[in-house]
Amino acid sequence: MKTMIWCLVWWLTCGMTARAETGPVPVLSESRSVQSRSFPAAVIQLPPGEHAMLVEKQTQRFYVYGADPVTGGVTRVMDTACSTGEAPGPKQVEGDKKTPEGIYFLIDEHLEKDLTPTYGPRAFPTDYPHLLDRRQGKTGYAIWIHGTDKPLKPMDTNGCVALENADVLRLSGYVTRFVTPVIIQDTIQYADPETIAAQETEMTRFVAGWLRAHLTGTGRELDAMYLPGSLPDSQNWEIWAYHRRRAAQAGEPFRIQISQMGIYHYQDMYVAAMDFELIQGQTHHLMGRRRLFIQPGDLGTLRIAGDDFQDSDRPRPALAVLAAEAERLLGSR
Secondary structure, three states, rough: OOOOOOOOOEEEEEOEEEEOOOOOOOOEOOOOOOOOOOOEEEEEEEEOOOOEEEEEEOOOOEEEEEEEEOOOOOHHHHHHEEEEEEHHHHOOOOOOOOOOEEEEEEEEOOEHOOOOOOHHOOEEEOOOOOHHHHHHOOOOOOEEEEEEOOOOOOOOOOOOOOOOHHHHHHHHHHHOOOOOOHHHHHHEEEOOOOOOOOOHHHHHHHHHHHHHHHOOOOOOHHHHOOOOOOOHHHHHHHHHHHHHHHHOOOOOOOEEEEEEEEEEEOOOOEEEEEEEEEEEEOOEEEEEEEEEEEEOOOOOOOEEEEEEEEEOOOOOHHHHHHHHHHHHHHHHO
16 A cells, blocks of 8 residues: 555635634645646646656547656656547447547556457556546446557547557556546646746645534535535535534534545636544544546636546445444444
């Protein structure tokens, strides 16, 4: 398991300045230092030691970027040809031969012994369709990054992203299940470091406020951070709040620790994905990778459009999962 990383606490005044507070408050990392070159606008923050994969449909190119501990930005470590779906545009329905566009995550790795020759020596399934895709009625499945058993040609797949076999084998060293994103765009956009640093700061503060609402806020405060209809139902909040009070009364209030946070951007959508850990006393329970889909709401204020545990088959809303884990922790003491 990767080393869990505690981050710095953000308590925000109305002037957006940080101040110290007491209490079980989760903390996050500060934004990277500004550099003098442009980076892909889709990669706002990478977890330490991790990579992001970008697919540009227009040029049929595939890129891998890694976090650069020296510059604080990202560095391109792979640039190669790829092939996407026969039909242009983002995928909408099963069988349309289009490759999805947006922010997805690689959820598995299939070895050659488990594949037919069509997929070459390696395949990496994505999580298409994700939570918002399903809400929008998008269908289809098995969108993979994989190799091939024929010469690579542009726009020659049924919707997957195909690479030369030698290239797809290289990906094993860059992929962490549920952590590595693949961001698929028609044309990759680039941004100056100042813009990316500002976005990182804004997103980091937003996530910190969201975490504080879990630990010290009210259901109304949490609801205000979500777009209408996007917050798990109020009953889940009441159960969580009840267990939160029980833990505090027992003298061991709940804490939340997050680590390995990645922040990504596509069009008007941001995705923040993080390891999410619930703690009481000396008992730590890693619940998995929690993912937030965040976009501007009214007047440009950030709001959450979707919230799930991306590496789980649990169909319940994320807040219901949190409430159940809190009950389990209390019951085990």
